[in-house]
Amino acid sequence: MGDTLNINNKAQQQNTFDAIVIGSGISGGWAAKELTEKGLKVLMLERGRNFEHLKDYKSASKDIWEFPHHGRVTQEELKRHPVIARTWGTYEPIIDYWANDVEAPYVEIKPFKWWRAYQFGGRSILWGRQSYRWSDFDFEGNAKDGWAIDWPIRYKDIEPWYDYVEEFIGVSGSIENIPQLPDGHFTPPMDLTCVEKDVSARIKEKFGRHMIIGRSANTTIPKEGRTNCQFRNRCWEGCPFGGYFSTQSSTFPAAMKSGNLTMRPWSIVTKILYDKDTKKATGVEVLDADNNQTYQYFSKIVFVNASALNSAWVLMNSATDIWPEGLGSSSGELGHNIMDHHYNVGASGTVEGYEDKYYYGRRPNGFYIVRFANLFGDKRDFLRGFGYQGSGSRENWSRSVAELSIGGAYKDALTEPGQWTIGMTGFGELLPYHENKIYLDKNKKDKWGLPVLAMDAELKDNELKMRKAIREEAVAMLEASGVKNINSWDNGHEIGDGIHEMGSARMGNDPKTSVLNKWNQVWDAQNVFVTDGAFMVSSACQNPSLTYMAMTARAANHAVEELKKGNI
C-alpha cells in the first residue's frame, strides 16, 4: 500500500488538506466551490494541463478565415485523436481540447466512443449546456417498472439543490408547468424562430405535446464576474464573455475567492489510499503526468469527480488488497450498468411560407420536445421515453440553387438565405443492464504504464424498439406541422457517443446491490463521495449535467455536516 511509504511528518503536513477533489470538470468544480466556501482547505487534482479562463481561449477572438483550414482539422491533429475522428467533434480551433486518444487508449470490446477532455475544466468547456431537471417520473421509473434497483432519492430531495445550482450558473429557459419536466429558476428564455414557434403550436394542437425553447446554461443576464451570452455560438472554444457555465467561468473563481483552494494540474490519481482499520480513505496517490513522479496527498474526505468511467477506474485501482476488484466493488456492481443517451435518429424537412422572415444573432441553443412516451396513458412496446432536440433555420450557401450552377447570378443567389428547414434528433433513455460494463484490461497500458479500461456495452431490444418510435414520431410531428420533403434517419448509436456515459458506481438503498449510499458515499469507505455521472441509477432522457451539479452540491453539504458531527 502506498500509505506505508516513508514520508516524513513535515512533508505529510504540507500534503494534507481537509478535502481532495479528483477532477475539475462540471461536478469537480462544484465540489471544490462548495467545500471551499464552507471553509475546508481543498486540493483539486486535474490529470491534464492547466487551462486558464480567457488567457487560454486562443481562438475565441479569431475569425474563421484566420484559421489556415477554415475549421477543418489537419491529418497531423487527427492522428492524436482517432476516437474524436469518428465523431462530429473535429473542429480546428478546439481539436486539442480533446484528450490524446493515443496516449490514453482504451479497449472496445463493443464499439464505444469515449469523448474525453483531459485538461483543467474537463468537458465543462466543451459541453452542450442543455440543462433539464428530472421529475419523479424519472426517479420512480426503476421501481415502477421493476427494473434494476430503486433510486434512493426522490425529486423533493434534489429540488432545493436544483434551485441552488441554477441560480448560480444561470440557465435560460421558459416556465412551462410541465409535470415531467419541472420548471427551474431561469434567466429569460431565448426566442424560438418563426418556424419553430408555428411548428410548436401545431404539435401542441395536434398531439398535446410540448416543443419549447431549450433550457441552456447560457446566462441571459449578467452573473458575478460574467457577461450575459453574446450570441456568437462559439461556446466550445471557451467564452471570452463567460457567457456560459464552465468551471473556468463559474465555480473556479468562486472557489478561489474563498482562499481555500489549491489546484494541481498533471495529477493522475492512481488510487485512493484506504485504511482498513478505520474503514476510511486517508488520501490519494498521484502520478505526475508531466514528470512521472509519484506523490501522496492526505485528507479527511475525498470527492471523486473524474468523469463516470474514470471515477470507476480510480475505484477499481484502490484498496485492491482488501477487494481485488477495487474499492466499492463489494456489491459486484462497480463498473456495471453503464448507460448513455442514444441519439443519431430523427427527421428533417423543409418549410414553405416564411420567406419574409429571418433571425438575428447566433443562438447557442435549439428547441426541445419534452418526453411524451409512456406518460399519461401513452403506452409503448418499450419502457421509458425520449425527448428531441433540434432547430429550424434558413439554408445557407451550401444549398443548391435551381437552374444555376456557375457564375455571377449563381453567386449572388447564394448570398441570400435559402428556404427554411427544420430537423431534430431524439435523445433516448437507455436502461441500466448489469452486463453493460467496463473493466480494467491489465494487458494494455497507457503512456504512463497504467492499465486501461475495456468497454463492453451496447443498445439492447428496448432501445432499438424505442429508436423506431423516435424516428416514426419525428416524421409524424413534422408531417402534421406541414413540413415538406421529410427525410428521416437512424444512423445507429455506439455507447458513449451521447457523451452522457454514466452508471458505473450507482447509488442505492442496499450495500449489496449498490456502490454508493443515498448521499453519494461509497458504502465501503464513507468519507469517499462519488458525484459525477457514476452515481446514476437510471438515465432518464434529459441531459444529465444539471443533476450532477445538484447532487454534488447536496453531497458536499452532507459531507461537511458529517465532518462537523464527527461521523466521517
Next chain:
Amino acid sequence: MDRREALSRVALIMGGTIIGAEAFLSGCKNPPAKEGLFSTEDVALLDEVGDTILPTTAASPGAKAAQIGAFMKVIVTDCYTPEDQKIFTDGIIKLQDAAQKKYSKSFMEMSPEQRTEFLIALDKEANDRSKEIAANDSKLTDEQKHERKLQQDLGTYKRPVEDDPHYFSLIKQLTLWGYFTSKPGATQALRYVAVPGSYQGCIPYKKGDKAWAT
C-alpha cells in the same frame, strides 16, 4: 458546433450537396502529403476556375479575391486522403485536356464566356456522377450501411472506385466553402457580425437582404 449543427451537417451530406463533407467531419486519416502536389501554374489555374464559379459581381468580389487557388492547395495537401488527392490532381490535368479538346486552347487562354460555358458542362457531368453515387448508396441494405460505418470507424474502409467523386465536385465545393468562409466572402458577399450581442428569433426579411455568414 453542437449536436444540432452536427445534425444539420448530416442532413447536408444525406442531401448530397456537400461532396467531401464526410472528410470535413472525419478529417484525413492518412500520412501527410509530400510537398509539391501543386505547381504555381496549378494554383493560378484554380484561381481562374474558382473565379469563374464565383466571379466578381456588382455586389461583391469573386473567389480570386479570397485566394481560392492557394486555399484549395492547402486543404487538398493537408486534409485530403491520398485517394481524393489523386482525384483532385488528376482532375486538373483532365480539366486542361478537356478544355484543349473542346476549344483548342488552354483554360487560361479562353474568354470568360467560354470558361463559363465549359464549366457549366463540367458541372453537369459532375452532377450526373453524384447522382450515380447516390443511386449506389440507395441500393445498400441497412446491414451493409452499418458494416460500412464500422469499417470507417476502424479505418479499414476502402471506398469502391464507382463511388469516387467527380473532380469538379471537389473543386466546386472547395471554392464555395473557401470563399464563403473567407474574409471577403463572409463580410462582403454575406453579412458577418462578430459579436451579435442579442438574439431575435423572428424578424422581417426582404428579398435582397444578405444571408448571415454564420
